[in-house]
Amino acid sequence: MKQYKLLWKRLKLIRRGRLDLTQLQVAQRMGVSRNSYADYEAGRAEPRPHNLVKLVEIFGQAVYKEC
Numbered sequence: 174m175k176q177y178k179l180l181w182k183r184l185k186l187i188r189r190g191r192l193d194l195t196q197l198q199v200a201q202r203m204g205v206s207r208n209s210y211a212d213y214e215a216g217r218a219e220p221r222p223h224n225l226v227k228l229v230e231i232f233g234q235a236v237y238k239e240c
Contacts, residue, residue: 177216177219178216181213181215184228188232192232199231202227202231203227204224205224
C-alpha cells in the first residue's frame with residue numbers, strides 16, 4: 174500500500190483544490206461509504222478494480238492536467 178501513498182496524496186490535493194469535492198461527494202459518486210473512501214486516501218485500504226475505474230472517471234481529467 175505504500176507505493177500508492179503519493180497517488181492518494183495527489184488525489185486528495187486535487188479533490189480539495191481543483192475539483193472542490195468532499196470525501197463524501199467522491200464516495201457517493203463511487204458508490205462506497207465515506208469511511209471507505211477516507212481509508213483509500215489514508216492508505217489504509219486499496220480500492221477494488223471496479224472502484225479504480227470510477228476514480229478515473231471522477232479524477233481523470235484533473236489528474237491528467239496535474240501531471
